[in-house]
Amino acid sequence: MWIYEKKLEYPARVYKTDLRMAKYLMAQYGGPDSELSAAVRYLTQRYTMPTRKARGLLTDIGTEEMAHWEIVGTMIYRLLKGATPEQLRREDLGAYFAEHDHAVYPVDASGVPWTAAYVQATGDPVTDLHENMAAEQKARTTYEHLIRLTDDPGVKDTLRFLREREVVHFQRFGEALVDVQEELTRKKVF
Amino acid sequence: MDSRQLQLLHEIMALEFTAIELNLYLDTHPEEQEPLNDYNQVTERLNQLKAHYEHLYGPLVSYGFSPSEYPWRWIEEPWPWEIQF
Numbered sequence: 281m282w283i284y285e286k287k288l289e290y291p292a293r294v295y296k297t298d299l300r301m302a303k304y305l306m307a308q309y310g311g312p313d314s315e316l317s318a319a320v321r322y323l324t325q326r327y328t329m330p331t332r333k334a335r336g337l338l339t340d341i342g343t344e345e346m347a348h349w350e351i352v353g354t355m356i357y358r359l360l361k362g363a364t365p366e367q368l369r370r371e372d373l374g375a376y377f378a379e380h381d382h383a384v385y386p387v388d389a390s391g392v393p394w395t396a397a398y399v400q401a402t403g404d405p406v407t408d409l410h411e412n413m414a415a416e417q418k419a420r421t422t423y424e425h426l427i428r429l430t431d432d433p434g435v436k437d438t439l440r441f442l443r444e445r446e447v448v449h450f451q452r453f454g455e456a457l458v459d460v461q462e463e464l465t466r467k468k469v470f
Numbered sequence: 471m472d473s474r475q476l477q478l479l480h481e482i483m484a485l486e487f488t489a490i491e492l493n494l495y496l497d498t499h500p501e502e503q504e505p506l507n508d509y510n511q512v513t514e515r516l517n518q519l520k521a522h523y524e525h526l527y528g529p530l531v532s533y534g535f536s537p538s539e540y541p542w543r544w545i546e547e548p549w550p551w552e553i554q555f
Contacts, residue, residue: 286530286544287483289490291555337497344490354551448494455498 282343289347290441293434294358299371301430302359303389308426308442309352310386310394313418315442317398319345321415324401325408331463334405334456341449348442353384355438360384406464409457413450420446471548476555478523482530485516 308314322342329335360368360382368377376391386394400411423443427436471479492509499505520530528543529536538544 283531283533283535286550287479287486288550288553289487290483291480291553292551293555295554333498333500337494340490340494340497344494350550357551448491452494452498459498 282346288351288354289344290351290438292351292354292358293438294355294432295434296432297362298359298430298432298435299363299367299373301432301435302356303371303373303376304426304429305352305356305359305389306387306391307389307422308419309349309356309384311388311392311422312398313415313422314386314388314394314398315345315349315352315419316386316394318342318415318419319349320396321399321401322412324399325405325412328401328403328408329405329460331456331459333459334409337452337456341452344445344449348445351438351442355435357382357384405460406457409453409460412453413457416446416450416453420450471553475523475527476553478519478526479553482516482519482523485512485519488512489516 310316319342322338322345326335326338326342329338363373363382365374365377368374376385376387379385388394400408400415402408402411420443423439423446427439427443430436430439489509489512492505492512495505496502496509524530524536528546529538532544
């Protein structure tokens with residue numbers, strides 16, 4: 281099960297409304313390589329992992345991704361705060377407002393709703409771990425793009441933290457992959 | 471949230487992040503003694519700080535992990551998305 285802790289993993293430093301940045305950040309909230317996709321992907325794949333290191337790691341990184349999803353959601357909530365329908369319309373968020381008002385709904389930066397098709401789980405642990413390593417790199421790249429899209433030092437700071445976590449997760453998944461490959465080699469009968 | 475509460479929360483966040491980072495490292499390096507010692511040290515300090523925080527400001531976790539004074543304190547503000555860091 282999961283226990284909710286009434287705190288963020290890292291401070292969401294947003295002090296002013298910025299609708300354009302809110303829209304861009306939705307990439308990491310409801311896009312293909314968003315924190316939501318990552319959390320569901322890892323927590324889905326863990327059941328069929330063959331080693332205890334991989335099962336533990338997927339459980340823990342999947343859980344950390346939920347905390348990242350909360351940080352991104354908090355940033356979007358604050359970036360949208362107080363915006364009028366007219367302001368939202370001007371920043372291309374009129375369609376979003378029509379369906380979701382100020383709700384923090386998982387769509388990507390273009391407004392496409394999140395879908396389970398973003399969750400890769402093939403049942404092959406080697407394939408799945410490679411998928412995860414690629415996903416972490418894609419998320420790192422997206423964070424780098426997002427950092428370049430804002431001048432706000434607070435927003436940049438939080439995004440830098442999230443970017444760094446992608447690098448660490450990539451490293452850990454690589455180690456889990458070696459462990460799984462060793463396990464599969466051991467199991468082979470020659 | 472007053473500055474004293476925010477300061478304590480910051481310390482808890484920093485320590486818990488250290489625990490998360492060590493946790494992931496230990497998942498793939500379970501036989502390394504030094505990070506394990508660090509993890510246990512951080513955990514002990516984190517639990518002390520959390521107990522202190524919860525005594526002053528109410529529960530950080532519900533579901534039976536932390537008792538509450540009357541009236542039920544879990545629903546008190548601020549929720550994490552409302553905190554000005």
